[in-house]
Amino acid sequence: MQQKTVFWLIWLGLIIYAFVFAPPNQPDTFELIKNLSTGQWQxxxxxxxxxxxxxxxxxxxYSAVIFIDGRGQKIPAWPFAALSFAVGAFALLPYLALREPNTQFSGQKNTFLKLLDSRWLGVVLTVSAAILVGYGLGQGDWANFVQQWQTSRFIHVMSLDFCLLCALFPALLGDDMVRRGLKNPQMFWLVALIPLFGALLYLCVRPPLPEASSELIPS
Structure with a gap:
């Protein structure tokens, strides 16, 4: 219950900060989002x-963990996962607050869960993230970014959202490791303490999720 309260408080604080204390929206924010979304990056x-x-x-x-975790929850995971593509931690924090501890996986994986459980998904995401990080660090203008962070609500809140997504992943990590029979505190802390690439490394190396044999499932 205490952990749930913490997640609700973080969610409420995030909303208040984003709309009250963050820098104001800039007139070109919508145009910037449109250009970023359509690949017009000049x-x-x-x-x-x-x-x-x-x-x-x-x-x-998060989808690679949350849909599997959601199999044993009273609440469906998909609305929170879907909304996270648009609003990130704003959508995931309510799921973390509403979910119950879940260290079991019952039944069989459907095609969608097999895809999310695949190490190849982790590899593809890791390569993609490495290219993006390399591009940003190698070509980016830090002075300009800091200036935008100080003046643009979109850039400011997006940066905060990134930090929260890094910090919140361990809330799902522990149960996912138990579901896979991983009893390795060193791995947990390695994943938890390395922003972004810790979670990606975990998706690349975690063993496949065990599932019930079809012979044991009544037809």
Whole structure:
């Protein structure tokens, strides 16, 4: 119950901060989002391009865990996972607050869950993230990014959202490791303490999720 309260408080604080204390929206915010979404990146700081696209990688990372976790929950996982592609931690925090601890997986994986459980998904996401991070760090203008972070609500809140997604992943990690028979505290802390690439590394190396044999499931 205490952990649930913490998640609700973080969610409420995030909303209040984003709409009350963050810098104001800039007149060109909608145009910037449209250009980022459609690949019209001319004149946009590569750091902003990289961050925006990484914010599309994070929901896939969470989906690789949250849909499996949702199999044993009273609430469906898909609305929160789907909304996270648009609003990130704003959508995932309510799921974390509403879910119950779940260290079991029952039944069989359907095609969708097999895809999310695949190590190849982790590899593809890791390569994509590495390219994006390399592009942003190698070509980006940090002075310009800091200036935008200080003046643009979109850039400011997106940066905060990225940090929260890094910090919240361990809330699902522990149960996912138990479901797979992983009793390795060193791995947990390695994944938890390395932003972004810790979670990606986990998706690449975690063993497949065991499932019930079809022979044991009545027809």
């Amino acid at each position: 004149g946009i700081n590569p750091l902003v391009i990289s961050l925006f696209n990484i914010m599309g990688v994070w929901p896939l990372i």
